[in-house]
Amino acid sequence: MTTEQMRMDRVLAGSVAILVGLGLARFGYPPLVPGMVDAHWFTAAAAGYLGAANLLGYLLGALTASRFAGRVGAAAAIRLGLLLIAVSFLVLSWAAPFAWFFIWRFISGWAGGVLMVVAASTVLTTTPPSQRPLAGAIVFSGVGVGILFSANVVPWLTTVSISWAWVSLGVLCLLLTAATWGAWRDVSTAAGPSPAQATGAGSPARAALPLAVILVVVGYGLQSVGYVPHTLFWVDFLAREQGLGMGFAAVQWSIFALGAIAGPFLGGWVAARLGWYSALLLSVAFMAAAVLGSSVADTLWLASLCSFVVGAMVPGLVSMTSGYLSQLVPLEEHRRAWGWATTSFALAQAVGGYALAAVFGYVGSYPPVFIIGGVSLVLGLVVTLVARKPKEAH
Structure with missing residues (x-):
């Protein structure tokens, strides 16, 4: 595979990461709410708090993403984020206590924050300056694709059953993760400090x-x-x-x-x-x-x-x-x-x-x-x- 092909694969993989992390993990949830309420899984108010759990997790993900990726490597952080979101959809496909849903909606939010910070930064900083406007456009278009999918496909999935909708989203995330898994090779130290630098070992304090x-x-x-x-x-x-x-x-x-x-x-x-x-x-x-x-x-x-x-x-x-x-x-x-x-x-x-x-x-x-x-x-x-x-x- 040529350098140009590897670069484009990574840009497309970045778009998929944003699609999964925001387009599905966040915007795929609201269309699921009416089905959960109709199935008596939760009240509308409780479902709203579960939506807030994702936002809270996203905030923590954004706060910890850089240091986390510095410790485990960018590739591992991105892959783990993708897998956690896929798993979160799958394990919420049946009626369960509120606490179980809250924990996994929080985890999916954290993973989305990590993907937004690490995947986007990795793509932009490994792309030549002249190509960054197009690369950024492709990466962040994943948000819009996710919104369009969530607005038009997810409601149809819920008409089959609410459990089927959750499972379908989980399987889709797994397929997207598998399809882009190889695109993140050789980026463990890209777009950021080494694990030692991230923890401050053997390096001066970072400048403001x-x-x-x-x-x-x-x-x-x-x-x-x-x-x-x-x-x-x-x-x-x-x-x-x-x-x-x-x-x-x-x-x-x-x-x-x-x-x-x-x-x-x-x-x-x-x-x-x-x-x-x-x-x-x-x-x-x-x-x-x-x-x-x-x-x-x-x-x-x-x-x-x-x-x-x-x-x-x-x-x-x-x-x-x-x-x-x-x-x-x-x-x-x-x-x-x-x-x-x-x-x-x-x-x-x-x-x-x-x-x-x-x-x-x-x-x-x-x-x-x-x-x-x-x-x-x-x-x-x-x-x-x-x-x-x-x-x-x-």
């Missing part, structure tokens, strides 16, 4: 991250709040509050998923021409406008435009931020910087989710939720604007 990186990390956290209104409330807002019906809302969610597939490629195309920094700023600005516009969306064209743009920016901003960080720090530090960014994102999104749910509960209407999300994106844009713009490679 540059101010520009810290600003990007903070801005990324603020931007993550802007994801919450659509990922939690968009369908219900359109169907009930705007009175457009579930059919209309379901179409909009599919448009959202299509945007999530196209977003990384559109962002990569812009980054290849304008550079990572300019592409990131442009992406945040577009998403802020779309989230704010969503608060008054009551027509097909406006709702569809907002669905597509926000959907595109869900993985698009991830790709832009990761790519820009690859310019701000040496390659061997990218995994640490990206780990902090992912942690900031996960923490702010979790806090923002609960806060925006509380706002909705207080005011009883969705538009303020979208406005707050849009304002948070604007604040994230301002913080990112302050970040130092390096000389960019195109």
Whole structure:
């Protein structure tokens, strides 16, 4: 196999890792909830707490991913993450106590956080700079593929039986893991420090991250709040509050998923021409406008435009931020910087989710939720604007 073939195999494997870690482990869960409630496995409230368990695990995964991969090697960390998610689907395919489900949803979230940090960083830092925009687009398009699959296939699987749906997702993850297993060979020390360096043995203490990186990390956290209104409330807002019906809302969610597939490629195309920094700023600005516009969306064209743009920016901003960080720090530090960014994102999104749910509960209407999300994106844009713009490679 040539170097180019090995590189493309790794890029595709990175996309699969993100597909499994987020597209299925996170976005594959909501369509399973109605089936579990109808089968009397859990109440709707309990199922919601199980969803939160995945977010909590994802946060811990993002926090520990860099050090964990430094100890066991990037390849082992990625493979273990893939296997744990597959197993988590399989062992939850029958009615069991809440604690059992909570533990495994937490584990799948932790594995997803590890995959997001380690797999994405490994691919980007082992790809030549000129090819990183396309590589990042392919990797992060896995999120959109997972959303589209979860929105259209998982509900059909649940009509057979809820147990069948869980098993099917587990088997799919196992097949994807097996198909990409060999692509991670020879990357145990890629995109990060050796195990000794990770633990501090025989090496000096790591330098603090540059101010520009810290600003990007903070801005990324603020931007993550802007994801919450659509990922939690968009369908219900359109169907009930705007009175457009579930059919209309379901179409909009599919448009959202299509945007999530196209977003990384559109962002990569812009980054290849304008550079990572300019592409990131442009992406945040577009998403802020779309989230704010969503608060008054009551027509097909406006709702569809907002669905597509926000959907595109869900993985698009991830790709832009990761790519820009690859310019701000040496390659061997990218995994640490990206780990902090992912942690900031996960923490702010979790806090923002609960806060925006509380706002909705207080005011009883969705538009303020979208406005707050849009304002948070604007604040994230301002913080990112302050970040130092390096000389960019195109």
